Amino acid sequence: MKPFALEVKNLSVRLGNNLVLDNLNFEIEEGSITAIIGPNGSGKSTLLKAIIGLIPFQGEILIYGKPNFEQRKILGYVPQSYEIDKFLPMTVKEFLEFNLTKETFPKKEHLNHHLKEMDIVQFENKQLKDLSGGQLQRVLFCRALVNDPKILLLDEPTSGIDLVGQREFYEIIHFLNTHHRLTILMVTHEITIVHHFANHVLCLNKKLICNGPVNLLFKEEILKELYGREIFVYPFNKPPIQK
Numbered sequence: 206m207k208p209f210a211l212e213v214k215n216l217s218v219r220l221g222n223n224l225v226l227d228n229l230n231f232e233i234e235e236g237s238i239t240a241i242i243g244p245n246g247s248g249k250s251t252l253l254k255a256i257i258g259l260i261p262f263q264g265e266i267l268i269y270g271k272p273n274f275e276q277r278k279i280l281g282y283v284p285q286s287y288e289i290d291k292f293l294p295m296t297v298k299e300f301l302e303f304n305l306t307k308e309t310f311p312k313k314e315h316l317n318h319h320l321k322e323m324d325i326v327q328f329e330n331k332q333l334k335d336l337s338g339g340q341l342q343r344v345l346f347c348r349a350l351v352n353d354p355k356i357l358l359l360d361e362p363t364s365g366i367d368l369v370g371q372r373e374f375y376e377i378i379h380f381l382n383t384h385h386r387l388t389i390l391m392v393t394h395e396i397t398i399v400h401h402f403a404n405h406v407l408c409l410n411k412k413l414i415c416n417g418p419v420n421l422l423f424k425e426e427i428l429k430e431l432y433g434r435e436i437f438v439y440p441f442n443k444p445p446i447q448k
Contacts, residue, residue, distance in 0.1 A: 208269070210235040210356055210388040211256070216264035218251055225251045226262075227412045233405070238382050238389045240403035242396055242422060244432050247410040249392040250285060253358045256390075257282055268356065281349035285360040285392075287341065289334050297336070297344050298329040304348050316351055323347040323377070339370040346377065350385075357381065359391040371395075375402045396422060396436075 211233040218226040226248045233239055241249045255262045258274045268276035295303075301316060320326045323343045328336065336344065342362060349357060359378075363371040379402060381387045393399065399406060399419055406422045408415035414431045415421045422428070428436040 207234045207236060209233065209267075210237075210269060211390075212265075212267040212270075213256075214265040214267070216252075216255065216262055216266065218248070218255055218260065218262045220251075220260075225411065226255070229264075229409075229413050231407060231413060231416045233388060233390065235388055236382070236386055237405045238378065238403045239391065239405040239407060240399045240419070240422075241390060241392045241407045241409055242394075242399065242431070243409040243414075249409055250360050252409065253282070253360055253390065253392060256280070256358060278352065279355040281352070281354035281357045281387075283342075283345045283349050283357070283359045283362050285364060287345055289336075289341070293334065295333050296330050297325065297333060300333055300344065301348055301351055305351055319347050319350050322350075322380075339366050342366060342370075342374070346374075350381070354387065356388045356390070359389065361392050361394065363393070363395070378402055 209232045213229050213231050216226060216229040217224065229252070241252065243249050251260065254260045256266055256268075256273060257280055258277060266273040268279065273280075298316075298320075301320075305316065317326075320329055323346055325340065325343050325347060328340055328344070331340075333341070333344070346362070362378075363374050366374065375398075378389060378391070382389055391403070399422060403419055406415065406417065406419045407413065408422060408427060408431045410431055410433075415427050425435065
């Protein structure tokens with residue numbers, strides 16, 4: 206059995222008087238790709254932020270057996286959205302260099318390697334504010350990778366990107382998992398294609414509804430509990446034929 210990259214024990218998060226996450230317990234194996242699925246407001250983004258240490262929580266989060274706040278250097282994070290200051294004169298390369306740690310900053314070839322991997326060398330001197338949505342997302346991927354993380358956290362990375370761009374990002378995710386041996390946790394709403402890129406799924410709606418192999422997601426009783434109504438995902442489960 207592979208070691209656990211991530212262990213979450215009795216995790217709860219309150220924002221004000223609102224209980225956002227309720228007593229979550231799960232483990233993530235090293236080298237896996239995990240899809241985090243659930244309706245809007247179910248706590249998916251909150252879970253990623255708790256793992257990174259951006260918000261307070263109750264319980265325990267261990268990364269390779271150590272508390273998460275001790276392991277931030279081995280985490281990469283791509284947020285759901287990133288606001289660019291339209292008046293900030295910063296190029297792509299300057300933005301990426303700004304995010305390098307003191308260990309990786311001297312390695313200029315290191316940054317160039319990731320620019321090539323993300324196919325954004327041609328944008329390195331372009332202003333951030335002039336990038337398209339897909340180009341900016343590639344830059345954010347690159348930023349998450351420049352310090353050589355072991356775990357990559359993605360919050361709806363294909364949101365607002367066309368179908369061609371989405372396919373390219375799933376190919377990138379597969380490449381990073383297989384070639385860099387990255388453990389990947391990805392929040393997504395695209396349940397019809399989860400089976401193409403993930404081998405593990407967390408079904409989340411404030412509490413953990415399911416945790417295991419992807420085929421769990423396509424069980425009618427799981428989908429109904431997760432979304433509060435019947436959900437049909439063709440061709441895995443189909444609505445009854447009306448006579």
